[in-house]
Amino acid sequence: MTILRSLLLFVLAAVAEIGGAWLIWQGWREHRGLWWIAGGVIALGAYGFVASLQPDPNFGRILAAYGGVFVAGSLVWGMVVDKFRPDRWDVVGAVICLVGVAIIMYAPRATTGS
Incomplete structure (x- = not known):
């Protein structure tokens, strides 16, 4: 369940930051105006949270790890x-980036040396 939660948070973070x-x-x-920019600033702040x-x-x-998610997510955003x-x-x-994410985030580690 922890990995699923983490993956969902990565997707949500990607939508917030890329969006x-x-x-x-x-x-x-x-040239769509300041309201679009303000919405972007709010979304970027949400990404941080x-x-x-x-x-x-x-x-x-x-x-x-999020860097790899951002790379893949940016391509998906561009496609959609x-x-x-x-x-x-x-x-x-x-x-390659997503394999890196999996290694960084989910590789087995000793509990004392995170």
Whole structure:
């Protein structure tokens, strides 16, 4: 159950961070206005809170692992929202990142040396 909770938190964090950055992008680069930017800032703040809910107590580990989730999630966001078509190298890179996430977060460790 802890791994499932962690995975769900990673997905929620990805939606908040990628969505927040996208809203700011839309507000600024696509001239949609300050309300889009404000929504992005709120979503990015929510990302920070969601990340703090991860069961692992190590900030550096959580943020390092989230980097891989962000890579894969950004490609998925681009496909769904912007109709971006990743090439095979994008997919290979994202898979490598997700393998890294699994190793960083879920590899067996001694309980005393987290």
